Amino acid sequence: MIPGSFDYHRPKTVDEAVALLGQYGEEARAIAGGHSLIPMMKLRLAAPEHLIDLGKIEALRGISRDGDTIVIGATTTQAELIASPVIASNLPILIETAMLIADPQIRYVGTVGGNVANGDPGNDMPALMQCLGADYVLKGASGERSVAARDFYEAAYFTALEDGELLTSIRIPLPPAGCGWAYEKLKRKVGDYATAAAAVMLKLHGGACSFASIALTNVGDTPLLAAEAAEALVGSSLDKSAIDAAVAAAEAITNPASDGRGPAEYRTRMAGVMLRRAIARAKNRAA
Amino acid sequence: MAKTHVKMTVNGKEIEALVEPRTLLIHFIREELELTGPHIGCETSHCGACTLDIDGKSVKSCTMFAVQANGADIRTIEGMAEADGTLHPLQDAFREMHGLQCGFCTPGMITRAYRLLQENPNPSDEEIRMGISGNLCRCTGYQNIVAAIRLAAERMNGTQNWEAAE
Ligand SMILES: Cc1cc2nc3c(=O)[nH]c(=O)nc-3n(C[C@H](O)[C@H](O)[C@H](O)COP(=O)(O)OP(=O)(O)OC[C@H]3O[C@@H](n4cnc5c(N)ncnc54)[C@H](O)[C@@H]3O)c2cc1C
Ligand code: FES
Ligand code: FES
Numbered sequence: 348m349i350p351g352s353f354d355y356h357r358p359k360t361v362d363e364a365v366a367l368l369g370q371y372g373e374e375a376r377a378i379a380g381g382h383s384l385i386p387m388m389k390l391r392l393a394a395p396e397h398l399i400d401l402g403k404i405e406a407l408r409g410i411s412r413d414g415d416t417i418v419i420g421a422t423t424t425q426a427e428l429i430a431s432p433v434i435a436s437n438l439p440i441l442i443e444t445a446m447l448i449a450d451p452q453i454r455y456v457g458t459v460g461g462n463v464a465n466g467d468p469g470n471d472m473p474a475l476m477q478c479l480g481a482d483y484v485l486k487g488a489s490g491e492r493s494v495a496a497r498d499f500y501e502a503a504y505f506t507a508l509e510d511g512e513l514l515t516s517i518r519i520p521l522p523p524a525g526c527g528w529a530y531e532k533l534k535r536k537v538g539d540y541a542t543a544a545a546a547v548m549l550k551l552h553g554g555a556c557s558f559a560s561i562a563l564t565n566v567g568d569t570p571l572l573a574a575e576a577a578e579a580l581v582g583s584s585l586d587k588s589a590i591d592a593a594v595a596a597a598e599a600i601t602n603p604a605s606d607g608r609g610p611a612e613y614r615t616r617m618a619g620v621m622l623r624r625a626i627a628r629a630k631n632r633a634a
Numbered sequence: 635m636a637k638t639h640v641k642m643t644v645n646g647k648e649i650e651a652l653v654e655p656r657t658l659l660i661h662f663i664r665e666e667l668e669l670t671g672p673h674i675g676c677e678t679s680h681c682g683a684c685t686l687d688i689d690g691k692s693v694k695s696c697t698m699f700a701v702q703a704n705g706a707d708i709r710t711i712e713g714m715a716e717a718d719g720t721l722h723p724l725q726d727a728f729r730e731m732h733g734l735q736c737g738f739c740t741p742g743m744i745t746r747a748y749r750l751l752q753e754n755p756n757p758s759d760e761e762i763r764m765g766i767s768g769n770l771c772r773c774t775g776y777q778n779i780v781a782a783i784r785l786a787a788e789r790m791n792g793t794q795n796w797e798a799a800e
Contacts, residue, residue, distance in 0.1 A: 348677045352635040355655035355701050378702075385658075385697050386679055398655065402702060426691070450768025452682060452746070455691035456698070537767040538680060 350388035356399045361406055361486060361515060364399055369488040369511040371397040377513060378402075379422050379461035382453050383470075407460070407515060410434060419517045421460025426451075428459055437521060440528040440546065444475050447532045447544075463496070464514045466504040469540035473500060474570035475530060478546035478562035481519045487512040500569035523558055526550050527633030531625040532564070533617050535608065541565040542608040543618040545597070547625040549580060551633045556580045561593070561625075566601035566618045573597040576622065585630050593626065594619040640704045644669070645713030653700045660684040662700035663710060671711035671741045675770070682769030685742040686710055692749045694768070711741035714748065724748060724786040733782030735773035743769050747783045755791055759784065 358364040368375050376395035378384055379402070387393040401407055407422040410431045417437055419428070425445040428434055434441050448454060448462070448471050462472040463483065476483075476496035483494050488511055496517075499507045508514065522528070532544035544564035550557050559577040562570055576597040583589030603614035637652040644667060653662060663669050663686070672695060675683035679697040686695045687709040714722040724744045727733065734740045743766060750757065750765040757765060762783050763776070771779060 349658075350656045352654070352656055354635050355638050355699070357701075357704070381699070381702065382679060382697055385699070388656075389677070398699075400702060450682075451750075451765060452685060452692045452694045452768040453679065453697075456693055 348389045350385065351391060351394040353395055354397050356397060357403055358399060358401075359403055361404060361513065364401060364404060365486055365488060365511070365513050367397070367399045368513060371399075373510045375399055375510075377464075379458040380424065380453075380456040381461075382449070382457045383461060383465045383467060401513075412437070413518075415521045417519045417521065419459050419519070421464075421514045421516055422458045423460070425449075425454035425457050425459065425462070429454065438479070438519060440475065440479075440530055440548070443528075444471050444530040444532075444546070447471060447530065447534070450538045453538070459517060460514045463499075463517060464506065464508060466500065466506045468503055468567060468569055469565045470570075471530070471532065471541065471544060471564055474544065474562035474564040474572075475546045476517065476519070477570050477572045478548055478560045479519050479522065480560070481517050483514055484516045484518060485509075485512045486515050491515075493518070496570075497572050503568045522548055523550050525634030526558070527629035527631065529625040529628035529632070531621040531628070533621055540608075543601075543603070543614050543621050545618060545621040545625045547622065547629045549585075549626070549629050549633060551585075551630070554584055556583055556585050556589075561597060561622065563597060563601065563618050563622070566603040566614055568602070571600055573600060573622075575600075580626070585626065590623060590626055594622055597622050638701045638704075640701055642703050642705065643707045645709055651700075655699060655701050657700045659686070659695040659698045659700045659703050663695060663708075669710050669712050672745070673738055673741060675738065675742075680770065681739070681742070682746060682766075683739055683742040685745045685769065687745055687749055690749070690752075692746045692768075709745070709748075711745055714744060722748070722786075723789045724751075724783070727782040727786035727789070728779070731778050731782035731785055733774065733779045739769060739771040739773075743771065743779055747786070751783070751787055751790060756787060757783075 375397040378398045407420045409420045462470050481496045494507045530546045533542040541564045546562045549559040559580040561573040561577045576593040579592040598619045601615045603611045605611045641650045673683035675681035684696040762780050
């Protein structure tokens with residue numbers, strides 16, 4: 348369980364970090380909280396020759412509001428997210444989700460940026476970011492670009508992040524006022540990745556659903572935006588037949604692996620169950 | 635690969651060393667500093683036996699490189715008792731309430747509980763259970779660990795009130 352050797356770099360600014368990532372290309376990896384990367388390095392599933400530690404770059408930390416957008420610095424930890432009044436009053440679904448990630452020790456150091464950049468379908472934040480329509484700000488030698496969370500994930504551990512690029516922040520548009528919200532996750536124990544999980548945002552207007560967004564965690568190679576499931580809810584009174592249609596549409600796009608968390612068929616069904624529960628709770632919370 | 639210079643404070647003492655970047659913090663603490671209180675249970679970030687208090691956070695030190703702790707203020711189980719040997723209220727309470735059997739998980743449990751009580755001096759049993767959910771114990775069934783943390787919290791609060799009243 349000893350990682351391979353590497354050279355360690357401790358940049359103080361974003362520009363220095365980007366220069367180092369550019370200089371060493373595919374031999375370099377950024378390290379934030381290290382709670383996905385170090386376990387992989389111990390198993391030698393990752394063996395970077397250069398580690399660029401983001402821990403001392405103050406500019407990458409923190410949560411702020413920019414007009415109608417909440418901006419989360421890449422190295423903001425899950426614990427900082429949970430304690431943030433800005434998040435509590437604008438995006439409480441982030442706190443509900445972060446509380447279901449790993450355990451207290453891991454939440455003190457694991458970062459939001461590392462969680463979304465990692466590319467592991469088991470991570471919980473990516474589906475939530477898709478549900479919320481977040482954008483990722485990426486910075487490389489040739490400048491800055493923004494990629495939608497909905498376009499970022501290509502396959503397990505393959506993302507739109509290029510060698511030499513750094514994720515600097517996550518930008519989340521404020522959801523429509525009065526939105527109900529819920530993140531439901533089935534796991535076997537504290538610290539386990541999801542057997543299946545569902546993120547739901549929805550809004551009611553005069554008894555009918557006027558807006559819905561749904562995404563699923565760990566039931567495919569990537570997080571899954573369940574657009575058809577959301578469409579099945581919009582215009583309905585969230586009656587049983589609309590919810591059944593949404594659950595069927597969500598289950599139809601899953602393609603989970605059979606593993607220690609259960610056979611594929613079971614995990615697909617659990618995605619449906621999590622979605623059903625999340626819709627019910629979101630409905631109760633909608634203004 | 636070039637060794638890296640690190641400087642940190644461990645249990646109030648300044649430490650300087652040259653470390654290979656791939657050295658895990660738990661190995662540095664146990665093998666270089668010879669502080670063998672923090673244990674290695676799983677080495678896979680699950681059991682919490684290696685928990686240290688680092689800059690006011692509970693951290694699994696098997697999942698951190700020693701170089702990442704440069705500049706940090708660290709407390710291990712060895713730093714819990716006072717200099718004259720007076721045990722920390724958590725240590726006393728674990729002993730009195732039978733919060734340990736084999737004792738392997740205990741350094742991590744107490745170090746984690748220490749930070750939990752700093753942040754939440756009067757936790758409910760549910761909050762204690764969630765607070766130590768990153769620490770595994772294979773002996774006690776947790777019941778007496780929760781009781782020990784509750785007792786320590788009550789005593790520490792008592793002391794605080796008494797100090798405030800003076
Ligand atoms: C026991 C255990 C249980 C866990 N359970 C869960 C769980 O239930 N749900 C969950 O979502 N996660 C879980 N995790 C993972 C944890 O949340 C990680 O902290 C998180 O996935 C990655 O964040 P990090 O800051 O630790 O990233 P790191 O490990 O430092 O990095 C992860 C990857 O992202 C890259 N990266 C990091 N930051 C940037 C950046 N700013 N720009 C570009 N690339 C970057 C790194 O190069 C690396 O490839 C668990 C971890 C453990 C050890
Ligand atoms: S040894 Fe670090 S968590 Fe088990
Ligand atoms: S007392 Fe033996 S593992 Fe906890």
